[in-house]
Amino acid sequence: MQTLKMKTELLDEFLHGLKGWGELWAPVERGPSVFALEAIEDVSAVRPDALRTILPPKKLLLKPHFAMLEKRADQTETRDPGENSCGRAVLFGIHACDIHALQIMDMLYLTDFADTYYAENRKNLIIVGYGCEPDEKCFCKSMGTSTVDSGFDLFLTPLNGVFLVAVGSSRGDDIVRSMPHLFEESGPEETRAYLRRLKHREEAFQIDLDVTDLPYVLELKKDDPIWQELGKKCLCCGSCSMVCPTCSCFNISDRFSLDGTATRERSWDACLYRDYAMVAGGHNFRADRADRVKNRYYHKQEAFVREFGMPSCVGCGRCIESCPTKINVVEVFKQVRGTI
Ligand code: SF4
Ligand code: SF4
Numbered sequence: 421m422q423t424l425k426m427k428t429e430l431l432d433e434f435l436h437g438l439k440g441w442g443e444l445w446a447p448v449e450r451g452p453s454v455f456a457l458e459a460i461e462d463v464s465a466v467r468p469d470a471l472r473t474i475l476p477p478k479k480l481l482l483k484p485h486f487a488m489l490e491k492r493a494d495q496t497e498t499r500d501p502g503e504n505s506c507g508r509a510v511l512f513g514i515h516a517c518d519i520h521a522l523q524i525m526d527m528l529y530l531t532d533f534a535d536t537y538y539a540e541n542r543k544n545l546i547i548v549g550y551g552c553e554p555d556e557k558c559f560c561k562s563m564g565t566s567t568v569d570s571g572f573d574l575f576l577t578p579l580n581g582v583f584l585v586a587v588g589s590s591r592g593d594d595i596v597r598s599m600p601h602l603f604e605e606s607g608p609e610e611t612r613a614y615l616r617r618l619k620h621r622e623e624a625f626q627i628d629l630d631v632t633d634l635p636y637v638l639e640l641k642k643d644d645p646i647w648q649e650l651g652k653k654c655l656c657c658g659s660c661s662m663v664c665p666t667c668s669c670f671n672i673s674d675r676f677s678l679d680g681t682a683t684r685e686r687s688w689d690a691c692l693y694r695d696y697a698m699v700a701g702g703h704n705f706r707a708d709r710a711d712r713v714k715n716r717y718y719h720k721q722e723a724f725v726r727e728f729g730m731p732s733c734v735g736c737g738r739c740i741e742s743c744p745t746k747i748n749v750v751e752v753f754k755q756v757r758g759t760i
Contacts, residue, residue, distance in 0.1 A: 421569070422587040424596065425606040428578070435463035435512065437599040441546055442508030445480060447473050457511075468513045468550050468578075471558075472738055476518055476665030478525060480506050481541045484662075485687045488537070488672070493680025504537045504686075510546040517558075517734040519549050519572055520565040521665030524732050528668050537686070546591060551577035551617075554625050557737030559750055561622065562629040565734040579613040582606075629750045630757065631731065635722040641756050642718075650752065651710025653745050654692070660739035660747075661690035661716070666732045669696065691715055717752065 426434060438444050444460040447470035455470035457477065486503040522542075529538040549572040560566040568575065573592035576583040584606055587593050596603055661667040671689040676682050689696060692712050697705040706712045724732035733749070740748050 422593070423606050423610075424585040424587065424603040425582045425610050426576070426585050426602050426604070428581055428583065430602050431468070431583070432463050434599065434602055435460070435466055437602070438510045438512060438546075438548065438595070439463075440598070441595060442510045442544070443506070444510050444512060446512040450474075460512075466513065468576075470513065471552060471555055472515075472736055472741065474738075474742075475663060476736070476738065477511055477514055477522060478665055478668070480509060480511065480545065481522075481525070481538050482535075482668075482670070482686075482688075485685065486537075487683045488686050489684040491682045504541065506541045506544065508544045508546075509541075510548060512548045513550045514547065515550065515552040515736075516568040517560040517563075517565045517736045518665050519547060519568045520560075520563075520734045521736070522547070523571045524666045524728075524730075524734070525668065527728050528666075546595070547572040547574075549575035551575070553621060555737070556626045557740045558625060558735060559627050559629050559737065560735035561625045562627075562631060563731065563733060563735035566621075566625075567618075577614060577617070579610060579617060582610065584610055584614050627750050629735065629753055630759070631721070634731070634753070635725045637757060638718060638722045642714075644756060646752070646755050647714040648710045650713050650747065651708060654709055654713040654747060655745060656692045656694065656709050656712055657744060658690035658692045659742040659744065661692055662688060663738040663742045665734060665736055665738070666720075671696075691719070713747075717749070721753070 435444065435446070445457055446460050446466040447455040447468070448458050448460070448465045449467050449470070450456045455467060455473045457473045457475065457479065460466055483504050487501050489498050490501045491498040525538070526542065529535040530542070549568065554560070570588060572588045574595060575586040575588060577586070585596070585603060587596055661669065667690065669689040669691050670686055672684060672686050674682065674684050691697070691706070694704070694707070696712070699705070706715055720733045721731050724730070740750070
């Protein structure tokens, strides 16, 4: 992997240059310390120092709600109105954990039966990652996702006065070559600064999740009273699923309007919602809240590991931040292990 450096004061010019490669998306501050990924007009609004955005990058690849097919009364053909298509886009400022999350989404949506809606946007997405500092809700270090060496086109790590720029793909190389005046060779000084930063960052994590043998521990603990206790506390509001970069449940429904238009729609869904496991005839496989919240934890840390060899949690901390009843995934697993 080629590594270059870019002076910090050249960031705005770099962002302007990225706009030539597609619609630029980046974190912006929407309230005090509240960040959202948005399409960028004015590059001065970009906040590369944002920690986690409310919604993760999945919102670009599969919109929360879109029409898959539409048939109007005056047309014979059913057509895809293209509502999910994001065209060529550049996603700037996402962190190592979210890049890992995209790779997990790729496993889900691009292996065996490729999801054409996801695949089209994914192919058009340029990823420019950015090095972050953890807060008290980050546990990506425990999940092995605190650093990343693939899955991006470029990755910027802020050091003193410069960015270390890792070139992760031939497209990243093309981007660099399109603005060669911004980049210089990096040297031993930057390498030393990078290693110092890495050490400091590793020491900055405040929480950790012990994932040793976790799938088997969960199997042993499947009847533990903790799941019933959690069911009493969890509102099954679905916030944790919506903000999770790897949660991927969706629903499909048909709508008919009075003007004769028929639309097949796809929307984000959550296994935490009561109707999610309802089947024809009215039976619900997970009618109890305890069963639903337990299912989410088991899917991420047990079933996904058995299927793909890794958990589908990247430790981004969004579910901890968004839960209205303060359920904390790290504390839940500590309780499961009996360590708190
Ligand atoms: S955000 Fe909290 S209360 Fe809402 S479904 Fe998730 S765990 Fe339950
Ligand atoms: S389960 Fe929570 S911490 Fe893990 S990836 Fe999803 S939102 Fe992030």
